[in-house]
Amino acid sequence: MTGPPPTAPTLLSRLTASRTRNRLASSVLPPPYPGMRLTAKRLLNFHLVRYQRARGHTKLLGYPLVVTLEATNVCNLKCPYCFTGAGEVARKRSMMPMPLFQRLMDELGAYMLHLEFYNWGEPLLNKNTPEMIRIASAKGVSTIISTHLSVPMDRSRAETLVSSGLALLGAALDGATQKTYEKYRAGGNLELVLHNLRLLVEAKQRLGSTTPRLCWGYHVFDHNWQEVELARKMASELGVEFSATKGWVAGPEWNDGGQFQFPVGTAPERCRYLWTQGVINNDGGVAPCSATFYREDDFGSVEQTTFKEVWNNDKFRDARRMYRGRLLSQYGKSHVCHDCPYTIIWENYQHHLAQGFPSAKFNPGFTTNDWFNYFFSRRPGHNGAPKAT
Ligand SMILES: C[S@@+](CC[C@H](N)C(=O)[O-])C[C@H]1O[C@@H](n2cnc3c(N)ncnc32)[C@H](O)[C@@H]1O
Ligand code: SF4
Numbered sequence: 117m118t119g120p121p122p123t124a125p126t127l128l129s130r131l132t133a134s135r136t137r138n139r140l141a142s143s144v145l146p147p148p149y150p151g152m153r154l155t156a157k158r159l160l161n162f163h164l165v166r167y168q169r170a171r172g173h174t175k176l177l178g179y180p181l182v183v184t185l186e187a188t189n190v191c192n193l194k195c196p197y198c199f200t201g202a203g204e205v206a207r208k209r210s211m212m213p214m215p216l217f218q219r220l221m222d223e224l225g226a227y228m229l230h231l232e233f234y235n236w237g238e239p240l241l242n243k244n245t246p247e248m249i250r251i252a253s254a255k256g257v258s259t260i261i262s263t264h265l266s267v268p269m270d271r272s273r274a275e276t277l278v279s280s281g282l283a284l285l286g287a288a289l290d291g292a293t294q295k296t297y298e299k300y301r302a303g304g305n306l307e308l309v310l311h312n313l314r315l316l317v318e319a320k321q322r323l324g325s326t327t328p329r330l331c332w333g334y335h336v337f338d339h340n341w342q343e344v345e346l347a348r349k350m351a352s353e354l355g356v357e358f359s360a361t362k363g364w365v366a367g368p369e370w371n372d373g374g375q376f377q378f379p380v381g382t383a384p385e386r387c388r389y390l391w392t393q394g395v396i397n398n399d400g401g402v403a404p405c406s407a408t409f410y411r412e413d414d415f416g417s418v419e420q421t422t423f424k425e426v427w428n429n430d431k432f433r434d435a436r437r438m439y440r441g442r443l444l445s446q447y448g449k450s451h452v453c454h455d456c457p458y459t460i461i462w463e464n465y466q467h468h469l470a471q472g473f474p475s476a477k478f479n480p481g482f483t484t485n486d487w488f489n490y491f492f493s494r495r496p497g498h499n500g501a502p503k504a505t
Contacts (some may be wrong), residue, residue, distance in 0.1 A: 120175060123254070131346060137202065137385065139315075140420045142480050144182065144250070145159075146158070146162045146229050148160070148227075148275050148433070149229050149230040149257065149258035150258055150283040150284055150329060151253060151257075151258040151281065151284075151327065151328075152229050152256060152257065152258035152283075153256025154256075155226070155256065155282045158225050158226070158227060158228075158229060158256075158395075161178045161179055161181070161184075161227040162181060162229070164177055164178040165178040165180070165391060167177075167208045168391065169262050169391035169392060171387055172386060172436070172439055173436070174432075174433040174436040174437050175428050175433060176391065176427060178227065179223075179224050179227035179228065179394075179423075179424070179427075180224065180227075180228060180393050180394035180427070181227075181229050181230070181391055181392045181393065182230045182231075182392060182393040182394075183220075183228050183230075183231050183232070183393070183394045183396065184229065184230060184231070184232045184234075184235050184393065184394070184395040184396070184406050185217070185220070185222060185231060185232065185233055185235075185248075185284075185346040185396050186212060186233075186234065186235040186236065186237060186396065186397045186398040187211070187212050187233045187234065187237070187239040187242040187244070187245045187248065187261075187397055187398070187399065188209075188210065188211045188212065188237045188238065188239065188242040188344060189207065189209055189210070189236040189237035189398045190209045190210075190211075190234075190238065190241050190254055191231075191233070191237050191241065191264075192238065192241065192266070192267075192303060193238070193264055193266065193301055193302060193303045193304050194303050195300055195301055195302065195368055195429030196300065196302070196366075197300075197363070197364055197365055197492065198236070198403065198486075199236055199409040199492070200236045200237060201289075202304070204409065204495075206409045206410040207397065207398075207399050207401060207409055207410075207411040208399060209237075209308075210398050211231060211242045211243075211244065211246070211398060212244075212398045212401060214244055214247075214248075214446075216418070216419070217244075217248050217402055218251070219418075220396065220418065220423060221251055221252060221255065221363065223422055223423050223424070224394070224423060225255040225257060225439070226255065228257055228259060229257070230257065230259075230260070231252050231257050231258070231259050232256040232261075232262075233245055233248065233259065233260070233263050234261055234263070234429055235395065235397065235406050236401075236409055237398070237399075238263060238264055238267070239261045239262075239263055240261070240263050240265070240267045240382055241267065244264070245261070245271075245317070246276045246277050246280040246282075247263070247280075249277075249281060249282045250280045250281055252281075253280065253281025253282065253283070254281065255285050257285045258284075258286075258396065259281065259282050259283050260282070260283060260284040260285070260286065260293050261282065261284075261289060262286040262288055262316070262333065263285065263286070264287075264288045264289075264290065264309070264311050264422070265288070265289070265309045265312045265313065266285045266301070266303075266304040266305050266307075266308050266312075266333055267308075268438065268450065269311075269312045269315055270315070271315060271318075271319065272411050273315075274312070274315040274316050274318070274319035275319045275323060277316065277319070277322060277323065277328075278316065278319040278325050278327070278328065281327065281400040282327060282328040283327055283328055284328055284329045284331065285316065285322070285328045285329070285330050285331070286333040286359075287312075287330065287331065287332050287333060287348070288301070288333050288335070288358075289301075289306070289309050289332050289333070289334060290336075290337070290340055290363070291306065291334075291340050291343055291347070292343040292346040292347040292350055293343065294349060296339065296340045296342075296343050296441055297340075299337075299338060299340065300335065300339070300340070301337050308360050310350075310354070313330065313332070313355050313356055314354060316330055317330065317354060317355050317356065318464060323328070324329065324430065329357060330355075330356040331356060331357040331358065331359055332347065332350075332351040332354075332357065332358045332359070333359050333361070334347055334360040334361070335361060335362070335363030336358065336360050336361065336362050336363055336376040337338055337363045337370060338370045341367075341371075341375070344360050345371060347360075348360070351359075356377055360376060360465065361376065361377065361379045362374075362376040362377055362378045363490075364378075364484070364485055364488035364492075365485065365488075366488075366489060366492055366493070367489070368485075369483055369485035369486075372483070378483075378484035378485070380482040380484055381484065382461055382482050382483060382484055382487065382496070383476065383480065384461050384480060385458075385467035386436075386439050387405070387435075387439070387453070387456075387458050387459070387462075388438050389404060389405035389406070390405075390432065390435050390439075390453070391436070392402065393405070393426065394423065395408075395464055396418060396423070397411075397414070399411075399417070399419070399420045400417045401414035401416075401417050401418040402415055402417060402418060402423070402426045402427075403415070403417050404431075404432070404435055404451065404452060404453055405490040407454055407455045407487070407490075408491060408494075409440055409491070410495070410496050410497065411497055412440070412477070412496040412497045413452045413494075415429060415431035415435070416429050416431065416432075430446075431447070431451070432437060434446055434447055435451065435453040438454065438459050439444055439449075439459070439462055440458075440469075441463070442454055442459060442463060444497050452494070452496075455490065456487070456490060456491075457480075457482035457486050457487045457490055458487065461481070461482060462481070464478075464480075464481065465478055465485065
């Protein structure tokens with residue numbers, strides 16, 4: 117139905133109303149993950165998790181809102197600031213077994229909002245990844261992969277991926293020329309990645325599909341910032357989205373305070389992972405967060421038990437207890453969360469507030485690059501310095 121254009125006061129009241137609506141929605145509804153179907157179960161679980169995190173509870177009644185699930189830890193590239201790319205081995209290289217995936221979906225699928233199919237490997241090297249995406253999407257879960265896309269693909273494979281229900285595909289492509297691109301994505305083929313992006317754009321057109329959103333993700337480093345604008349232009353010509361974020365490096369942050377930002381910051385908060393995001397590796401190992409790599413730092417495994425049992429085991433409850441005070445930890449420094457910058461920031465923030473200082477004056481004292489380095493320099497049970505430094 118059409119009508120006369122709104123006059124100034126009605127336009128204003130509409131805007132205000134929609135702003136109020138938005139504010140109300142953001143306090144009541146979960147974040148609008150693309151492709152997520154909101155059900156009563158998901159909404160109730162969302163509020164339960166949010167409440168328990170706000171109270172710092174250690175035994176959780178709900179299920180994670182977001183799940184990171186490693187489709188495979190195999191990768192054919194050698195990115196220097198990735199454990200896998202740097203040649204580290206944390207656990208057997210394998211594909212997530214389908215029966216295990218199915219069992220996890222049966223337990224968690226009705227509650228989770230969003231599922232990431234990658235952690236420390238290349239998800240498209242698992243031939244079952246499109247099928248896993250299809251199963252999760254059919255349950256109303258928002259699905260995403262980050263892929264280097266330097267893999268063989270044809271029209272049929274592109275169509276399978278497009279029709280899987282995948283909501284978002286991030287293509288990790290950190291350069292606009294082969295010479296620059298391969299400095300980080302060692303072993304990658306820029307032409308192949310661009311060809312594959314084109315195949316995906318065309319497959320979407322052929323199938324009349326609005327999904328997946330295709331986004332060229334550019335990690336910016338000292339060696340490639342000069343090509344960001346060219347890459348942005350190439351992405352627009354291809355018809356895909358573009359996002360440039362600062363890349364982590366081993367050692368000191370490059371160009372601290374410069375134009376490019378990390379996608380996450382270090383504001384004090386109770387660790388998102390420990391309360392809201394489950395991380396399950398290809399072998400069923402459950403990690404405290406996606407920054408840990410080694411099996412020794414896993415908190416448990418879902419090979420023989422349910423996720424819920426691991427989620428509330430000693431290691432997880434100990435980690436959550438550290439957000440009341442690290443001295444309460446029964447595992448102490450051997451626990452990977454004990455000296456994680458986020459745990460320390462939270463503790464320092466509590467002292468800061470207890471001394472009567474205003475929240476706005478708090479300085480976390482760590483950057484996201486410090487957080488990356490804490491994990492990247494950690495080698496439990498593996499002697500030797502990080503190979504990439
Ligand atoms: C380890 S990768 C695995 C997924 C896939 N192989 C890929 O590279 O996209 C997980 C995520 O880390 C990102 N990543 C890799 N190196 C990075 C760096 N130095 N700084 C920031 N993010 C990085 C990847 O782009 C990806 O989004
Ligand atoms: S492409 Fe991804 S998994 Fe492979 S080495 Fe690079 S960051 Fe690691």
